[in-house]
Amino acid sequence: QVQLVESGGGLVQAGGSLRLSCAASGRTYSPYAMGWFRQAPGKEREFVATISWSSGNTIYADSVKGRFTISRDNAKNTVHLQMNSLKPEDTAVYHCAAKSGTNARIELKAYNYWGQGTQVIVSS
Numbered sequence: 001q002v003q004l005v006e007s008g009g010g011l012v013q014a015g016g017s018l019r020l021s022c023a024a025s026g027r028t029y030s031p032y033a034m035g036w037f038r039q040a041p042g043k044e045r046e047f048v049a050t051i052s053w054s055s056g057n058t059i060y061a062d063s064v065k066g067r068f069t070i071s072r073d074n075a076k077n078t079v080h081l082q083m084n085s086l087k088p089e090d091t092a093v094y095h096c097a098a099k100s101g102t103n104a105r106i107e108l109k110a111y112n113y114w115g116q117g118t119q120v121i122v123s124s
Contacts, residue, residue, distance in 0.1 A: 002026045002113040004096045009118030012086055016122070020081040022096030022115060033104045034072055034079040035111060038092035038120075045095065045108060049081060053102035061106075064090075086122045093117040 008020040020036070035050035049060045049070040058070055067086075072079040079096060097111035105111075 002028060002032065002098050004098060004113055004115035006094065006096045006115045006118040009094060009120045011121045011123065014086060014088055014122055014124050016086050017082070017084045018086065018120060020083065020094055020096075020118060020120075022079045022081075024077040024079070024098060028077045030100065031102045032098045032100055033102060034070075035097045035099070035105070036070060036079075036081045036094060037097060037108060038090075038094045039117075040089075040092040043092075047106045047108065048094070050104040050106055051079065052104040057104045059104055059106055083120070086120075088122045088124045091120060091122050093119050 003025045005023050031053040033052050036048040037045050038048050039045040047061050051058045051070045051072050067084050069082040095117045096115040098113040099111045
């Protein structure tokens with residue numbers, strides 16, 4: 001089992017920045033890829049970004065490409081999502097997720113473990 005706890009969400013004006021963090025605990029000795037997903041009110045959960053175990057591969061949703069950066073520190077069992085140039089449409093609950101294995105994946109169903117989420121609100 002892997003437990004995930006997100007932090008760093010909040011209220012920010014459009015054009016601003018936030019840095020989300022996700023701390024993993026439990027069975028962190030096994031290699032696992034990480035991802036960020038988000039869910040806006042009334043919408044389905046959607047893929048945002050993913051990173052492989054080695055950090056050698058990252059994939060972003062088109063809607064955040066060039067604005068968001070995912071990174072990880074395996075020594076500290078953490079993954080981060082740096083969000084710049086935020087837009088009102090980025091408003092959502094952001095969830096951290098982990099999947100067994102090293103390869104980054106964009107499919108929601110590929111992930112075994114999920115955090116409770118952190119709220120991001122971008123005002124116009």
